[in-house]
Amino acid sequence: MPETVQSSCHGGGSVAPTAGAPTVAFIGCPNVGKTTLFNAVTGLRRSVGNWPGTTVETGRGRWHVGDERVDVIDLPGTYSLDPQSPDEALTRSILVDAPAAERPAAVVIAADAVDPARSLYLCAQVRELDLPVVVALTMNDVAARRGAAVDAEALAAGLGCPVVAVDPRRGTGVEELAAAVADALRSRTMAPRPTDAPADDELAAMDDRFAWIEAALAPALAGSPGTGDGPARPSASERIDRIVLHPIAGPLVFLAAMWAVFQLTTIVAAPLQDGLDALFSGPVTDAGAALLAALGIDHPLVTGLVLNGLVAGVGMLLTFAPLMAIMFALLAALEDSGYMARAAVVADRAMRALGLPGRAFLPLIVGFGCNVPAISATRVLSDTRQRILTALLVPFTSCSARLTVYVMLAGTFFPEHAGTVVFAMYVISILLVIATGFALRRTLWRTMGSAPLVMDLPPYQVPSPRILAAGTWVRLHGFLQTAGGVIVATVIVVFALQSIPATGDHALGEVPPEDSLYAAGAQAVAPVLAPAGFGDWRTAGTLVTGFVAKEAVISSWAQTYALEDPSSLDAREQGSSPLAVQLRATFADSSGGHTGPAVWAFLVFLLAYTPCVATLAAQRREIGLRWTVFGVAMQLCIAWTLAVAVFQIGRLIW
């Protein structure tokens, strides 16, 4: 494998390839237990991240095979070497298109014993290459219960390669699999299977493969009394699907599931996040201050940098940990249980209007709680183009952090209609997602066809808590690694700007807000916002702070006026607070008396512009730097254009 595989800045990357170690690729159809098997053989010696130069997620790990340590890569699920998406194309590029010296030393193909004919099509294609192959046969217990157990030895004779029965969830058969892979690595090559099909006739080639599979399976199934065509009476999965996929009940179940996801990522995570926030802003900061004092360090800039920059930055990062952990666990549970496939079927028709598959509904719903886990949730989309498009739309979903600002401003400027104002912002958010989706589909994504829905429905199963926990930890670790640097660095930079004087004779770290570099920067930005009716530096500065975290908008606003933060008050009290009084005066002044339109313009700008630096960090991890930068530019353009339009049109009538 090329040495550049570790040069990617994407993903966790905590498991580096071992120099000189052979690479074994795990491939297989979706939902056959391939990744569970990969996790079983690698244990915690694994990481997930994007393949270099792509936004396709792969797993990397290490595996002790015989006396050798090999590098293992877990490639995206694919039904064949004829890809339908960029994710599937990665498997072909690695096994077929790469130079011989850069291909894996061996391939493990995960195949499902319940429907071996389908699983083995990929094997039939790989066996046309000269790569050593070992088939890992999963779900043998389910096949046996249906009276269609597969004789692994007979199948191996038919396929011309080793077949090992494994149970990835229990870890059985893993040692036998390692022994078979060790033998395959020693042999270094495997004679391709003979084929008579013309090279230029794809249908004939497919028929040839199916015939080869049937010939190999016949003796392997000869001893099984069942036909393998499924149980005579409906299975539990079929009975459940009569409801879950029902034209009327199905959407109701789907909405209930999405509501549960939304609630868990907001209400359950919120107290954990508040607790961590209180921990870092309280005891940890106090301990840091005490430590600095004990070391004799009392310069305001240094103590501020450490406590209000570094500690605050790390604290902010860690407050996302419970939220992200819950999100990753929910995603894994929905996928592992089999419900995710059903949700995609139910939501397909609605999402097709946006040119997205049904699965795209999940990240958009989660975005109304928090955009950060919503960006990570785009992983449910196997097609990279769909994932990027959805990740670009997520920031337009109005997260709960923005809600705090809506409530404050609605209570201040529209006290009699505060609830309606907040509701209107969510309606605008939905319209913005739809409109932006339409626009992108007809421009940059115009060549992306609306993929037909042809989806295999795996049987329902109870997610394994152990597997869920391990997978959640791997993903959370990767997020903290890649997003942590961006978030902490940004918080430190903002603090530094607020601590360095731009005017006046002030010491570092003892600067009034209006004399800081922060204010100077805000004053430079303010004229750009003048056409939108809120070209005051304090308002512009708030938007800059809001870029770090929307939760900090009100507190930083209060700070610029040297007033108390009214966030802890209810909406009515916020509307009559000293900050509210100052804000009314500021907006009236900056809008030339057209306060209402200016406030609406500000609300629209707040909704549409970049959510927060944590969202950007998540986007960078999922869709790469280039698309993240594009997203920022798009958000700022849309936000400014809409805000100006709202104000300029609004002031004509209000």
Next chain:
Amino acid sequence: MTVCSLLDAPLHRDLDIEALPADIGLRRRLLELGVRRGAPISAVQRTAGGGLLLRTGPSRVAIDRATCAGITVCLASADGTCLAASGAADATGSPMCAGGTGAVAAHRADAGTGEPSANAAARA
């Protein structure tokens, strides 16, 4: 032969695939998932959005409405051959397939002339 689009086929009846959509990528994916001539197929449920849930051997595949409309099937008889006689009815006297006259007309044109048509290239 009694043929119709998959969308119009009755539920819980064994079906034979006669023709798949012409799009090569879609056809390939259907074949990979077991939706092909000679494989045991039956439509088991209509899904939200107007599509169908198919049983293909031991597995089940959800297909959207438009794709179902582009798949031509005929009803399999007990001996595995396609049920003969146009307008055939089941034991209750109901038509075997609902609607689907477009697909039936095209297929009859192919079968009648024996000349290759656009559908010939899409046969499974």
